[in-house]
Amino acid sequence: MxxxxxxxxxAAAAMAxxxxxxxxxxxxxxxxxxxxxxxxxTAAGDAPLAMQFSGTSPEECRRWQGEFSAKLRALxxxxxxxxxxxxxxxxxxxxxxxxxxxxxxxxxxxxPVPIYVLLPPKSPSGGQHxxxxxxxxxxxxxxxxxxxxxxxxxxxxxxxxxxxxxxxxQLARRGYAVAVPCMTPFGRRLSPDVARRPKLIRDVxxxxxxxxxxxxxxxxxIAENLRDILWTLAYLSSREEVDADRVGxxxxxxxxxxxxLSTALEPxxxxxxxxxxxxxxxxxxxxxxxxxxxxxxxxxxxxxxxxIGGLIAPRPCMWQVGSQDKxxxxxxxxxxxxxxxxxxxxxxxxxxxxxxxxxGKHEWHGAAAxxxxxxxxxxxx
Numbered sequence: 001m002x003x004x005x006x007x008x009x010x011a012a013a014a015m016a017x018x019x020x021x022x023x024x025x026x027x028x029x030x031x032x033x034x035x036x037x038x039x040x041x042t043a044a045g046d047a048p049l050a051m052q053f054s055g056t057s058p059e060e061c062r063r064w065q066g067e068f069s070a071k072l073r074a075l076x077x078x079x080x081x082x083x084x085x086x087x088x089x090x091x092x093x094x095x096x097x098x099x100x101x102x103x104x105x106x107x108x109x110x111x112p113v114p115i116y117v118l119l120p121p122k123s124p125s126g127g128q129h130x131x132x133x134x135x136x137x138x139x140x141x142x143x144x145x146x147x148x149x150x151x152x153x154x155x156x157x158x159x160x161x162x163x164x165x166x167x168x169x170q171l172a173r174r175g176y177a178v179a180v181p182c183m184t185p186f187g188r189r190l191s192p193d194v195a196r197r198p199k200l201i202r203d204v205x206x207x208x209x210x211x212x213x214x215x216x217x218x219x220x221x222i223a224e225n226l227r228d229i230l231w232t233l234a235y236l237s238s239r240e241e242v243d244a245d246r247v248g249x250x251x252x253x254x255x256x257x258x259x260x261l262s263t264a265l266e267p268x269x270x271x272x273x274x275x276x277x278x279x280x281x282x283x284x285x286x287x288x289x290x291x292x293x294x295x296x297x298x299x300x301x302x303x304x305x306x307x308i309g310g311l312i313a314p315r316p317c318m319w320q321v322g323s324q325d326k327x328x329x330x331x332x333x334x335x336x337x338x339x340x341x342x343x344x345x346x347x348x349x350x351x352x353x354x355x356x357x358x359x360g361k362h363e364w365h366g367a368a369a370x371x372x373x374x375x376x377x378x379x380x381x
Contacts, residue, residue, distance in 0.1 A: 060346065081228075082110050085105055087105050097121055099119045116148040130241050132236045132243070140159055144187050148166070164366060177241060184228075207292040226265070260274050270316075279333070313347050316352045324359075
């Protein structure tokens with residue numbers, strides 16, 4: 001045991017050494033401090049993506065799908081629709097080429113969900129049932145109004161025309177029973193004072209703002225929207241004129257992202273068309289990114305868009321890529337295609353995934369989508 005005087009001397013020397021640890025000399029160069037943007041870009045590029053599929057057999061693929069699906073569900077948290085609910089009809093509008101029902105899904109303890117139900121002009125007869133479609137909207141002040149083709153609202157006409165965003169209406173005209181939910185924070189679910197002020201939306205992104213505020217409450221925005229989509233699916237499938245075994249899902253932009261996620265996690269959806277969403281989070285967060293409505297915390301250590309898309313296999317899926325869509329960098333489109341193709345090939349169904357590369361911008365390409373859906377959901381047509 002050291003004498004007290006020796007102990008104090010050694011302790012003082014250790015403290016002096018510690019205080020000099022790492023001290024720079026006058027001629028040394030101070031280490032550079034990366035900005036947060038630089039840190040995130042580097043971290044995104046180095047993301048582990050540890051659960052990428054690398055197998056070749058059906059058995060390996062199904063095992064991977066089960067494992068990755070379980071991890072993805074854990075990241076999302078609860079998203080099951082309510083077990084007991086009602087659907088309130090607010091108004092029916094009969095138009096020349098389709099009927100539009102304005103409804104609200106209601107359940108105790110869950111925010112109500114406004115939906116449109118669009119029906120063909122003629123009801124099925126002779127015991128026949130209609131194929132069903134979930135049509136999901138992208139960003140924009142109109143929310144579900146655009147997909148339902150509400151060009152009776154003047155401020156939506158340009159958006160509908162420029163993006164061909166009325167695919168819900170077009171599907172109803174083609175003989176589908178179509179359900180169009182309004183997601184958060186868009187359209188009717190956005191505060192009226194914000195919805196009427198586009199500049200305010202640009203200055204205070206509702207997606208980022210809503211994501212942060214819900215997170216503090218312990219809720220995840222994308223999981224809330226997923227719940228509402230699956231709730232809408234449950235309602236659509238319950239309608240007597242709908243064949244619940246022939247239901248697909250389609251969407252543009254954020255609608256494409258949610259089509260991907262919903263189809264990946266809900267096997268009752270038989271086919272998907274994903275437009276304007278063939279990009280990776282790994283690329284997107286490398287620059288300024290504020291879309292809280294798409295954010296899945298903790299995803300990149302495990303995988304990215306290709307891995308979620310791989311969960312759709314072996315069901316048919318079309319990804320649409322406009323040649324002038326600036327949101328879809330070609331090199332990342334190629335990356336996604338290669339990783340998803342690996343999954344479909346392992347299951348022996350490579351022909352069931354299609355990449356529709358068309359001449360156009362960030363828009364819906366019905367010329368390819370409608371025949372694709374018809375072949376699967378309306379084979380007799």
